[in-house]
Amino acid sequence: MSADGYRYGPYRDGPDPLAPPVELREAVDQVGRDVMEGASPRSATDELLRRGTPATAGLDELTRRVWQRRAEIQRRHRLDGTLQEVRRLLDEGLTAERRRLASEASEDARFEEMRLDALPSGTAGAVSDLADHEWRSETGRSNYERIRELLGRELLGARFDRMKEALQQATPEDADRAGAMLADLNDLLAAHARGDADVAERFDEFLRRHGEFFPENPSTVDELIDALSARSAAAQRAMNSMTPEQRQELAELAQQAFGDPRIAEQLSRLDERLRAARPGEDWSSSGRFRGQDPLGLAEAARAMTDLSELDALAEQLAQSYPGARLEDIDLESLERQLGDDAGVDARRLAELERELSRQGVFERAPDGSLRLSPKALRRLGETALSDVVRVLRAGRGERDTTASGAAGEVTGSSRPWRFGDTQPWAVSKTVRNAVLRTASAGRSTVRLDVSDVEVAETEHRSRAAVALCVDTSWSMVAEDRWLPMKRTALALHQLISTRFRTDALQIITFGRHARQVELSELVALEATWEQGTNAHHALLLAGRHLRRHPGAQPVVLMVTDGEPTAHLEPDGEALFDYPPSPVTLTRTLSEVDRLATSGAALSVFRLGDDPRLAAFVDLLARRAGGRVLAPDADGLGAAVVGDYLRNRRG
Incomplete structure (x- = not known):
């Protein structure tokens, strides 16, 4: 508290209003890249969440850590810790007892030695036969009592969370209280199963008497049953994971819990009632533990609970069920199993998913499908143009081209x-x-x-009418030129819309047919198998665009990786022929001549090393007085943007 009466602390009433906004630039770049490669916006978003970002682990990484944690539990531990500890205490006690009897010369001592020699070899049988033995050594007596207390703590701890620790220094009174609690609990569950009207009152009375055994503070009988059945099922799965001999040993040893066989009887009755109340719990599965670290029964039940929790987390992280959302992930369980960092990553992913929707990265197209919004396209264009500028600077020392002003x-x-x-x-x-x-x-x-x-x-500054003709035939996909082509269009569109706003850009795609498209259509365009590279139709549309802007400087930029193999007939039909027919070549060259007559600057960007294509585009350039550039796919954007700037400078 400060002197003026104000107190400063964390903001707790909802989201922090001063928290920095979620940075979507990297996310939009990743989603946009996948969309341009042919993925839907939904699947691209899912892929982003699976991969994560440089600052945030994705769902795949979190899932890997979940399975790693699960395998580590099974690889490190074994489940016979209780049997081993009982055997150790028994052997130690019997050794001390035999040493004490050997020091006595009485016939009674010889008789007791014979009784000890005749004990069953099994741990459970020996502990049971020693129930009425009058111990002469203090170590033997103490160890036998410790065995009974250990069995009681393990049996109760396997079914009640943190019970084992609470009974670490158990007295006979503690054992009596535990027995009374079990009896009352079984009576309460029986009343609940019968549907007695006073169950709520009996539940309140039960918690008043035995609430110390239930730190989770259940508010209803059903909550109590849920907690107990999950723990009891885990204990049963731990038993299922042991060998038949180990299960038999523990079942017999349970009769010696706290020296009172009624404890085991009440626990058995409790397990039956819980199984009947919650049959949907996993009571039958098992796990394979192959490590060297022995776990007691209570720790084994916790390990089985951890395995079950990890399985649930793996399903939540997979997001493969209908209606899955990142909000379904149990963050408390995730942090408990993988640490606080995992919870931070999951929260960031959920927030990223929400912000992608809230900030308008996607919009609904007229046909009902999702597509990237103009805001997202601008962001992708900025990235594409930035990459192009970086290449241009490295190659020719050009300055940043993002300055604006018409x-x-x-x-x-x-x-x-x-x-x-x-x-x-x-x-x-x-x-x-x-x-x-x-x-x-x-x-x-x-x-x-x-x-x-x-x-x-x-x-x-003069205006320019720019026609960008991009080849969308199947070879562009097969040769990994699809994404560079789209990024080139993004970069050019971003440059013109920010620095040269008076220029008129038209994007034209051509495969079997050519058509004029908006940037959003090109970005979302999926590759389809069709034969034909109709440069004739593309140049025809380019000429129409230039004629609509008679006062502008005409510029035609064509990106292709194949010679023309189709042309447009007067009736609108596209005819395909390979090798290219003379008619196709003649129709294409006639459009080139028409463009040259109008004074258009034609630049052809040849992708690939096909000799026939090289010869044809050289012919185009000579006929139109234009240029041919042969960049690789990575340098396509810089080549197109650089050539556009060169044409504007005359």
Whole structure:
């Protein structure tokens, strides 16, 4: 508490309002990449959540750690710890007892030695036969009592959480209280099974008397049954995982729990009632434990509970069931099994999924399908253009191309502002004018006046009409050129929409047919098997686009990895022929000549080393007075953007 009465602490009423927003840039890039490769937005999002991000482990990594943790439990432990401890205490006690009897010379001592020699070889039989033995050694007497206490603690601890620790220093009174609790619990469960009207009152009375045994504080009988049945089923699975001989030994030893066979009887009755009340619990499965670290019965039940919890987490992380959501993941269980970092990663993934939906990364298309929103496309375009600029800088030292402004490049000079001017202000000169004017008037307060404003002069910038024709035939997919082609279109679209806003860009795809598409359609375009590379149809559409902008500088950019094998007939039918027919070549070249007549700058980006394609695109360039570039797939974006900038500069 500060002196002025204010107290500062963590914000607890909902999400922290000052928390930084979820960073979606990396996520959108990953989702967009998968969508451009042909995945649906839903499957791309699922794949992102499975892979995770550089800062957050994905569902696959969390699942791997779950299975690793599960295998570690089974590989490290074995389940005969209680039997081993009982055998150790018994052998130690019998050795001390024989040593004490050997020191006595009486016939009674010889008779007791004969009784000890005649004990059954089995642990359970020996412990049972020693129930009425009058121990002469203190070690033997103490160890036998410890065996009875150990059995009681293990049996109760296997069915009641943290009971073993609570009874670590058990007294006869503690054993009596545990027996009374079991009897009352069985009576309560019997009343619940019968549907007695006073079950609620009996439950309240039961907790008042025995609440110390139930730290989870159940609020209803059903909650109590849920907790007990899960634990009892785990104990049963631990028994199922032992050998038949080990199970038989424990069943016989249970009669010696706290030296009172009624404890084992009450526990057996409790297990029967819980099994009847919750038959859906897993009472029959088992596990294979092959380690060297022995577990007692209570620890074995906890290990089986851990295995069950890990199985449930694996199912939740798989998200393979109908209606699965990341909110289904039990974060408390995840942190308990894998640590706090795993819980942080799961929360981040859930928040990432929510933010992808909330921030409008996807939108519903007219046909009802999901597609990337304009906001997401801008983000992908920024990334694609940034990669292109990086390549251009490395290759030719070009400057960043993200500066905006439709008026043109700043020349460095300025002039007084006139009504209607849209150029940017020359800020330093404007402020200097205001200071000088104020000082000359003898005033100390500087105020801007319209007469002070100067604008930066810019060079004239012409408009361009750009047709980007991209090959979408199957070979582009088969040769891993599909994604670079889409990223190239994204980069060019981003450059034109931010820096050269007055330019008119039209994207044209061509396979068997050509068509004009929006950027969102191209990004979501799925590859289909069809024969034909109809450059004729693509150039025809490109010419129409250029004619719609008669005052703009015409630019045609064509990306292809195959020679033209189809052309468009007057009736709209596309005819395919391979090798290319003379008609196809003639129709294609006629469109090239028409573009050349209109003064269009034609650049062809040849992908691959097909000699026939190389010869044909060289012919196109000669006919149109254009250029041929042969970049690899990774350099396609830089080649197209660089050539576009070159054409704009004339």
